[in-house]
Amino acid sequence: MRPDARGYFGEFGGRFVPEVLVAALSELEREVEVAFNDPAFWKEYESVLAEFVGRPSPVYEAMRYAAPVSRAKFVLKREDLNHTGAHKINNTVGQALLARRMGKKRLIAETGAGQHGVATATVGAKFGIPVDIYMGAVDVERQALNVYIMQLLGATVHPVTGGTKTLKDATSEAFREWAARVDDTFYVIGSVVGAHPYPYMVREFQKVIGIEARGQCLARFGRLPSDVVACVGGGSNAAGIFAGFVDDAGVKLWGVESAGEGAQTQRTAASLNAGTVGILHGSRSYVLQTAEGQVRETHSISAGLDYPGVGPEHAFLKESGRASYVSVTDAEALEAFGEFAKCEGIIPALESAHALAFARRLAADRGEGDLVLVNLSGRGDKDIAQVRRLTS
Amino acid sequence: MSLSAIFKPGQLAFIPYVMAGDPDIATTRAILAALAANGAAAIELGIPYGDPLADGPTIAAAGARALANGVKLNDVLSLVKDVHAKAPPIILFTYYNPVYQFGLAEFARAAADAGAAGVIVPDVTLEEAEPLRLALGAHGIEMPLLVAPSTPPERAARIAEQSGGFVYVVSRLGVTGAGEAPNLEPLRKQIAALRAVTKKPLAAGFGISTRAQVDAVRPIVDGVIVGSGLIDAYSGARREEAAGCVAKYVTSLL
CATH class of the missing domain: 3.40.50.1100 (Rossmann fold)
Structure with a gap:
């Protein structure tokens, strides 16, 4: 819209x-x-x-990561393959x-x-x-x-x-x-x-993700996804992929925030799940803030999700019920990061690992005829030193 | 009383800005007394905010000190209630989010109850101003709006029309701070254009911190707003000496 x-x-x-x-x-x-x-x-x-970034990025069916818990197709939009490694x-x-x-x-x-x-x-x-x-x-x-x-x-x-x-x-x-x-x-x-006009303009520049993915799903699998899953910090990769499917009423949209140590703790970055409506950086949206309107310190294992605000269009999609916003903890994201790398031969960004962690949980509730599409927003090379420190 | 009454013909209205609760409320109380005794026509009283988009390092740091000291909006309103009878008109300077969380109508009632005369909110644009302007207006509180060097003339005219009490003319690009001086030529043009469309008094602020800078704008504006320079004058001093530093600074300025 x-x-x-x-x-x-x-x-x-x-x-x-x-x-x-x-x-x-x-x-x-x-x-x-x-x-x-x-x-x-x-x-x-x-x-x-096309020539500098390397688009279109492929969609790719991940065969092993979700297979133990789900018979649904588990499909990735490979933004990690873009030049500079992310959307x-x-x-x-x-x-x-x-x-x-x-x-x-x-x-x-x-x-x-x-x-x-x-x-x-x-x-x-x-x-x-x-x-x-x-x-x-x-x-x-x-x-x-x-x-x-x-x-x-x-x-x-x-x-x-x-x-x-x-x-x-x-x-x-x-x-x-x-x-x-x-x-x-x-x-x-x-x-x-x-x-304004940043939230709209940036969404239009990221919309290419959703437009491509929709066409690729139809061409490759002959159907639209049952669910589209993307991580949300400020929310640009999610806004981009959602834009391709927002008019397809049968496609469920899921934004995954960083719960940090828990969405109801002080150490979180889940603005839509734990915040209240306020004004930050030029727009009215959900903000992690005190009752007095001071912006709270946030925490996430993933620097790209570690932000106290969120794009206003996501606040609207939440209020209207068109998209659902859930959250994933640091520990769950870290577990998904390692598991996904071992199962698929792809090291995801820690941001994207939040989407993967939730998507597998979601896929467990989906069956044979369903297709869960995950925006793999970036590759994880940048996170390797941090993950190594946290897990050794 | 309208804020316009603080402007007297042939006299430059001096409007100092001070951050409430920097470093504590008692010090601010002493500074307000010093300003009242040293010719302030009105006082802008900053409400501490952690993410002040319109402010440079000096005022941002002052706000951070007040917040670190636990100063809240209600503490600032209590201070205003205590001192307003003995002080020149007090204009609260706040970012929008604390007001929004307080509730616009509740904030207007509380500010009026405390005795504030005006409220300035630098991140509320002309397009977003009406709800707060009406809420404040219902309690007799005026909301001066800001005109920037980048504001086109037609828009400046509309801002002047909606502005309460006076028009706050931002004298240079950027954020508050004592660093770069006002850019006089564009400021002169801006002022001349505003005079053609409004009878409201014009007060200049941003980058005015020395007597020379005050004197440079004196012939063209009705008031001058000084914040960062004043904060710099006391922020290095011991708390009990802050008011004395402010008095000395104001004397050097005017």
């Missing part, structure tokens, strides 16, 4: 930002409208995705093309684990646009390899020392930096969050 004129999906979304950014958001909104109606824009986007690049390609159209001289981005930072640095290098990345000082320390990769790609990484020194603070800092240089700078947000 499209948000309304003020950027709302139902009662979620909108634009809650300092006035200094409103003109830039309006300019972006106008450019999105024009570009999205320009076949030449999509033609270039598709050609970059993130679908979005940064689209935003870089927009930035170039708008004549912007610089890209800025926030990053948590570094995946979106790497995807932004990659398109910056490809299109010859300078890139500044804002990253919490704690994450800079934890994700030294990704910092180095961004630097190799020519980006400048700025450690953010405010607040909890993680993704939430990196995002706030990127907003501040945008406010200071709003004339020549394009802010590449990495998920379906932020002020």
